[in-house]
Amino acid sequence: MAIDKLREWCLKMYGEEYTGFLLIDFVDPLRLCPYCEIETIRKLWLGDPAREVDGKKWGKWYMWCESCLRGIYCPLGSFRVPKDEPYIQWGDKVALKQALPLELKLIEHPRIEQQRLQMAME
Numbered sequence: 001m002a003i004d005k006l007r008e009w010c011l012k013m014y015g016e017e018y019t020g021f022l023l024i025d026f027v028d029p030l031r032l033c034p035y036c037e038i039e040t041i042r043k044l045w046l047g048d049p050a051r052e053v054d055g056k057k058w059g060k061w062y063m064w065c066e067s068c069l070r071g072i073y074c075p076l077g078s079f080r081v082p083k084d085e086p087y088i089q090w091g092d093k094v095a096l097k098q099a100l101p102l103e104l105k106l107i108e109h110p111r112i113e114q115q116r117l118q119m120a121m122e
């Protein structure tokens with residue numbers, strides 16, 4: 001998918017704030033924060049070693065800016081933890097709490113609620 005098309009689709013789906021973060025992996029080799037334009041984007045992987053997809057670990061992620069502490073939880077769907085990427089164990093709430101910044105402000109979008117419901121059932 002061309003990046004403009006992808007952006008258009010994401011904007012419709014998730015709104016502007018969320019899309020700004022979501023597309024960091026795709027559009028911005030510098031990985032600048034969409035808010036403060038500083039290169040302090042961090043991504044945290046949660047992986048489940050018991051679940052493999054195509055030889056990689058099933059995972060979810062958080063991405064945020066260490067400067068302004070805005071960020072997102074990944075959109076609906078399954079992801080694969082990149083090979084050799086460190087991750088914390090899916091379901092380890094203590095490790096997750098320690099790994100995320102205390103003041104993290106997650107950007108919500110209309111589908112997050114739906115996702116939470118889905119997570120509760122996983």
Ligand SMILES: [Zn+2]
Nearest residue numbers: 033036065068
């Ligand atoms: Zn920022």
